[in-house]
Amino acid sequence: LLSAKAWDEAMHLIGAHIPVKSSHGESLTIVRWLSALPEEVLASNPRLVLLYTTPLTVIGRFPEAEKWLQMAESKLGDTLQGEHAAARAFLAGTRGDLAPALTWSEKALALLPEDSGAFRVIASSSQARAYMSTGQGHAALKAISETRRVAQHHGLHALTLRSQFYEGKILAIMGNLREAQSLFEAVLQAIPRSRHPHPLEDCMVRLGYGEVLY
Numbered sequence: 001l002l003s004a005k006a007w008d009e010a011m012h013l014i015g016a017h018i019p020v021k022s023s024h025g026e027s028l029t030i031v032r033w034l035s036a037l038p039e040e041v042l043a044s045n046p047r048l049v050l051l052y053t054t055p056l057t058v059i060g061r062f063p064e065a066e067k068w069l070q071m072a073e074s075k076l077g078d079t080l081q082g083e084h085a086a087a088r089a090f091l092a093g094t095r096g097d098l099a100p101a102l103t104w105s106e107k108a109l110a111l112l113p114e115d116s117g118a119f120r121v122i123a124s125s126s127q128a129r130a131y132m133s134t135g136q137g138h139a140a141l142k143a144i145s146e147t148r149r150v151a152q153h154h155g156l157h158a159l160t161l162r163s164q165f166y167e168g169k170i171l172a173i174m175g176n177l178r179e180a181q182s183l184f185e186a187v188l189q190a191i192p193r194s195r196h197p198h199p200l201e202d203c204m205v206r207l208g209y210g211e212v213l214y
Helices: 007-023 027-035 039-043 046-058 062-073 081-095 098-111 117-133 137-153 157-173 177-193 199-213
Strands: none
Touching: 007 027, 007 039, 007 046, 007 117, 007 157, 027 046, 039 046, 046 062, 046 081, 046 117, 062 081, 081 098, 081 117, 098 117, 117 137, 117 157, 137 157, 157 177
């Protein structure tokens, strides 16, 4: 589709695959797909632009993510304010700008409808990370539980397991070791059944589980 320059169809297909590809850690694949589009073509689809900023942020290309966010801002209208706030929250949190991350994530969650799966996951996970980094464990736990609920509801299995793992990490930091142990064990049992098991994440869960047992 990209070689045939069927841009609209290509953008539709890529947009449909981004949530699952992101949940499996395939940020470079998404960036490769979208960078193959002419800039003016991609810029004509602000929702896809906002989705693009997440994998750019994950791989550390912050200036590019900022450039595309600014480009999208001029075309948002009233319909994509929640998606924009979620993308802003993720970029701010990944940069370590915690106060803006909390502000943007709260705005995103207030604006986004329940069926906005990918962006609600981005917003609530950004909120959880910012809360945890500022020592607000209970608020972080509530936010990451919301991330897991939304991911599970939308069939994003890998993101469900990842949020369950981070829920265990938060519980462990808060001293709730038995609850954390149960969550780690549940994730370890579920990983082999995953359609796309990730060895690095398996290792992270085992390390977290070992810390709790130790």
